Amino acid sequence: MKRDVFQAIADPTRRAIIALIALQAMTPNAIAEHFDTSRQAVSKHLRILAECEVVRHEQQGREIYYSLEIDKMKEIDEWLEQYRKIWESRFEQLDTLLAELKQQEKQEKNI
C-alpha cells in the first residue's frame, strides 16, 4: 500500500496533527489529548503519516516522539509550482490590462 503526501493531507484530523507537531515533537498521547477521538485513532493517523514519510518518530524510553518531516511539505510546494506560474502570469495580465485602461483614461482626458 503505497501512499503519498496528498493522501496524507487529505484528512482534516491529519492536517491538524501536522500543524500540532510542526513546531515541536509530541507523543501520541499528548497529540490525542487535542482531539475528540481515541488514542488508537490518532495512532492510526500517525502510522499513515509515517508511511507517507510526512512524519518521523524517535523512541525515548517508553515514549515515542513524532515530529514533522518538513521536506515532504516542500513536495507539495513543488507540485503547486506549475499552478503558481499560471496565477502569477494571470496577475501580470491583469496588471497589463489595468495599465492599458489607465492609459486609455488618460487619452480620453486629452480629447
Added chain:
Amino acid sequence: MKRDVFQAIADPTRRAIIALIALQAMTPNAIAEHFDTSRQAVSKHLRILAECEVVRHEQQGREIYYSLEIDKMKEIDEWLEQYRKIWESRFEQLDTLLAELKQQEKQEKNI
C-alpha cells in the same frame, strides 16, 4: 457531503485532470480520452472537483467545457505558507551554521 480542496487533490486521476485543464478548458469526452477509465468515471471526478469548486464548467451547445478555478490552488498555497515559514527559517539557521563553520575554519588557518 462537504468536500474541500485537499480531498480534491488526493486522488492521482483528479490531479491529472487538473493538470490537463489547467491551460485550456476541455470537455469530459476529451479528458476521458487521456485515461484508461470510462467517461463516466471521469465525469464523477469532475463532479467532485466541481463540488470542491476547483473546477468551473460552461455549456456550449451540447458540449460542456471544464476549466480550472486557479484561485482554489491558491488556497493550498496559503495553507502551505505556515510550513514554508518553517523550512525557510531552518534554511536560514543552516546558513548561519555554515557561516560560522567558515569563520571557524578561517581562524584555524591563522594559528
Added chain:
DNA sequence: GACATACGCAACCGTTTGGTTGCATACTTG
C-alpha cells in the same frame, strides 16, 4: 422527425477509510 452525439444520473459492487474495542508488548517505578 429520426438518428447520432455529449453528457449527467442512479444503481450496483468490491475496496479503502476512519473509527472502535480488545489485547500484546515494552519500559518505568515501587
Added chain:
DNA sequence: CAAGTATGCAACCAAACGGTTGCGTATGTC
C-alpha cells in the same frame, strides 16, 4: 518482580470511494 503507563497491532464495522453498466435527456445533423 509486580503494577502502572505508553504504545502498537489485529479484528471488526459502517460509511465513503472509485469504478462499472444502464438509462434518460438535450443538442446537433440528416
